[in-house]
Amino acid sequence: EYFKNGFLYEYAMSGSENDFNSIAKNLFCPSKDFWSLYGTYIKLSKKINLAIDLYNSADSSFNLIYFRNLNQ
Numbered sequence: 001e002y003f004k005n006g007f008l009y010e011y012a013m014s015g016s017e018n019d020f021n022s023i024a025k026n027l028f029c030p031s032k033d034f035w036s037l038y039g040t041y042i043k044l045s046k047k048i049n050l051a052i053d054l055y056n057s058a059d060s061s062f063n064l065i066y067f068r069n070l071n072q
Contacts, residue, residue, distance in 0.1 A: 006043030008034075023051045027067045035068060 007013050012022040026034045027048070038045045055062035 003037055003041045003044055006047055023048055030071055
């Protein structure tokens with residue numbers, strides 16, 4: 001149910017900072033199902049894309065490919 005509503009965990013629903021932190025943590029150290037969730041839940045994938053865009057604005061090497069290749 002969290003995923004359908006665009007959240008990774010119940011913790012992420014407690015505030016926008018916690019929501020962003022849960023996504024950021026999984027971008028740099030993804031859980032085993034993070035990328036399958038990204039491909040399955042539209043609201044969640046939109047938030048993940050926004051976080052990637054933020055990191056990409058600071059460093060152009062931080063793009064979707066970069067994050068998808070972490071911890072493989």
